[in-house]
Amino acid sequence: MKTTILPPSLRALLLALCCSNVVAAPAEHKEFEATLHAPFQAKADARRTFSLSFHYPGLEQPGTVDWQLELVNPQGRVVQRWRGSHAFSGEPVPVQVSWDGRIKAARAPAGLYQVRLRAGLRGDHEAPVEQDWQILVGARPAPTMPRFAPLQGVRRGDSGAAMAPALASLPYTVYLANLHSQSNHSDGGAALGECKGAQDPLKARFGPEAAFAYARGRGLDVLAVSEHNHMYDGSDGTAPSADAAAAKALYQSGLASAAAFTATKPGFLALYGMEWGVINNGGHINIFNSDELLGWETNARGELMADTATPRNDYAALYTLMRQRGWVGQFNHPARDGQFKVDGMALGYTPDGDAAMALCEVMNSTAFSTNDTETETRRSNFEQTCNRLLEAGYHVAFSTNQDNHCANWGASYTNRTGVLLPAGTPLTRDSFIDALKARRVFATMDKTSQLVFTANGKLMGERFTNRGPLTLKVNFASTSGKKVAAMAIMEGVPLRNGAVTELLPNATATITPSRGQHFYYARVTQDDGNVLWSAPVWVTQE
Template sequence: MIPTLSLVLAAAGVFNPWCSAASAATLEHNEFDATLLAPYHGDVRDARTFTLSFEYPGLQAGRKARRPVTWRLELVTPSGRRVAQWQGRLALGGTPRDVAVRWSGILAGRRPTPGIYRVRLHAASGSETADQAWDIAVGSVPTPALPAFSPLPTGRARMMAMPAPGALPYTVYYGNLHSQTRDSDGGGPVDNCHGAQDPQTAPYGPDAAYPYARRHGLDFLMVSEHNHMYDGSDGTNPDADPAQAKALYRAGLKTARDYSDANPGFLALYGMEWGVIGNGGHLNIFDSDELLGWEKNGKGELLADTPTAKSDYAALYALMRQRGLTGQFNHPALTGQFTVNGTPLAYTPDGDAVMALCEVVNSSAFSVSENEGETRRSNFELACNKLLEAGYHVAFSSNQDNHCANWGASYSNRSAVLIPNGVPLTRASFLEAVRARRVFATMDKDAQVVLTANGHLMGERFDNTGALRLQVAYASATGRQAATVAIIEGVPGRNGDVSQLSDKADVTTAPAPGAHFYYAKVTQDDGKILWSAPVWVTQQP
């Protein structure tokens, strides 16, 4: 019998004065959001408190503005059996709401069998849904054995200044590939930032973002402005000047180039976050010197360099491929996003050629933390796995989507790229690494993970005959230990579900003939997770 706790809550509807001042800016972010904080370890024996956070940016106070929310929280055993459930409902108004759910650490009157359990949240507000899942440790879980690994040198020498003998010939650089400034709806001062800003009204632009990120230890920062806000609005500004919109984009590119040139060792990137959330989906384009868009002013003049039809992802992928551009799926949802011919997360050959990364974790886009203390974060591994199963060759990234002036400082998560030793970190070397998928995602800026398959580095695609040996290497500069290792396998183009191949860091398998992908997932003893890039293997008969 599954114990059920039903909680019924009502939102207080406290007025947020920012909402009226920035109502236009919140249109792009006017969507239901739910996050789950599930402590990896219990506080007393295995007892712990799960925190559910709900938000709907753009809602204002008042009964008519409230949105009903229903939620269900489940505890699942390592074998996949649901053993506990909590559920409830609330009315969400103009301020975020938290719900605390306490688990005693007891199941059916006794201590549960030790292992790695999963906590799953499903929440809905109208037709909008959110799903989150995190693993937790219950009882004493054996520490996995790991292969010997010489940590790779890093851009700021957190681990090693020089490569060790026999180490892989790469240097790791850590950064944030998703942020906004005043060029669109970001750049709000942290002492008065409650969400997205009215476009081009905040005090801080790219010229402030890059030095801030560099001071806070990042090796690179991508400023990714909403492509449809260069007219100074979240809708369409009929009086907008196309020349001014295009000049602003070019100015951002120049700011990034100038800052990188003046600060060797730090890479300033500037580009666009293309698309809308409603009936769309956001993706970053890292390397376009053209502003792509669909907005037109009252005279019918395009407010961009190059026309792209709104929410036409097949056409966008084709244009990106023609231009040789590189993209990242931002905070992908399982439904209603990146739709082609009615299918969400749909595969196209053009999309596969240009989309290199998928955000697996984002910290809160509206965090004001400057000490990496943000607890709200979203997990998109389910959607990234769907993209991999659809046939996309994407590696994982982990970013912050900063809208306040705390670029890279809200949490300890980072995207990491592997650059050949002796090659400086530049736009060209960064793009080469991303296109090769020499990337890993981490919730700990001081850790690294590398997956190899028969000596092939993560990100590679290769044919294989006979046995396949998969090895997971992990290192921490702060003394953290790996608590669990999982090697995940799937089949590109199957459009099915991934599965766990092994909980060992060194495993040999005999794949069935055909295409496969594998990636590693390491959970540290503090609950922070690292994801390697996949390897793609075509097993010969």
């Protein structure tokens, strides 16, 4: 992996920008993180250990973490509960909870259970973090899946060899992407041995070109470097003496670096964009195809530290601008409460936002992982929040990324966002953005597995009107021999603001929906516990 080399003029501007002010360690990630690792399968003696982890970067005062872990049986009843409290300074705190596989001294009945974590910092004004994962207790017949040959892909597993086209399958090529990461253009890019969390803005070793080279070398087809839009002044706050020209030039250099890398590396797409917004009372949004740096900060001379002014935390205005410009966005690690407010309502819906926002991160590996063997166990699940966005009316597909801040782009875990391009279509920024706009996307925790969901033969991501029966089909393929242990077709109603529920545990089904609007998506759990999510289909039933 090599360091990005900038032209002398830009290096001088960057040096002036980042070193003319005294900057504190980044506070952008000041939020409580709680993760839960629940092994899907138990050991031979039915025992298993649940791993909890708590972290709060930049915590100003030590406190106490209160947590509760619940085991929910297949009928939806809580059958076991564990509680605990731990002194907390903000540094990662691991907690192990052992379960012997029994409920009230009897072996737990076989079935699919949920393990649900609720944790928070005592006295904190933010809502507690909730995480839940499915586990298998005992033996259970595997669901019957339709035969489905894997779609053509660029690589097979770790070999780097091209995957053979599946002639009997759908006419699409799958590209595996990590659509959320940082370099030293904001608060990422530190070498693994030096990376202890978010970096001081513009101070770490590795830039976008190093990130692209690393990701390509690890078998990814697409890497999006998405820098915090408000750190181009070299600070996590506002730097009065920062150079506005340098900030804008740095963003343009990132775009140029991505374009140059893509042009010389056929079959790989380097994307450069921004992560817009702040965590506190805000929410992060990735914008993948903006050639303009957006911002709200000015220096002491009143110069905007961006190309285009966008008011901080005004998501409705941002959505309108994105729709006007044709930009595509992703809701990053969305919290259940307090983020993406419109008219004071969290996760508030607007038609402009619906047009611009294509993706919702359903699962991420922890942002500050230094793991480079794809074995990170600290992972966050955001399916419930993504479901709330779907119920609010947003037409979003699921994505899964790594939010890498250390120099392990795409390597902390095996999760990828799978994007489908029509067979024979070159991989370019434009063709990739078109695929995102069409929501031809699935999220997978296993880079060797694929999930394609159809309704009356129409591909996931589509919106259509239907009369009469609707046949739903879940197509799963694994190039590494993984099997399906559990699956569900989920159903919801746009603009209802209600709950998404499981419709069926089957891979194929024919139903006749009630009159009105519906959305459906598939969730598949492999025998190793890794989960895949399809994009929804949206159906108006007449």
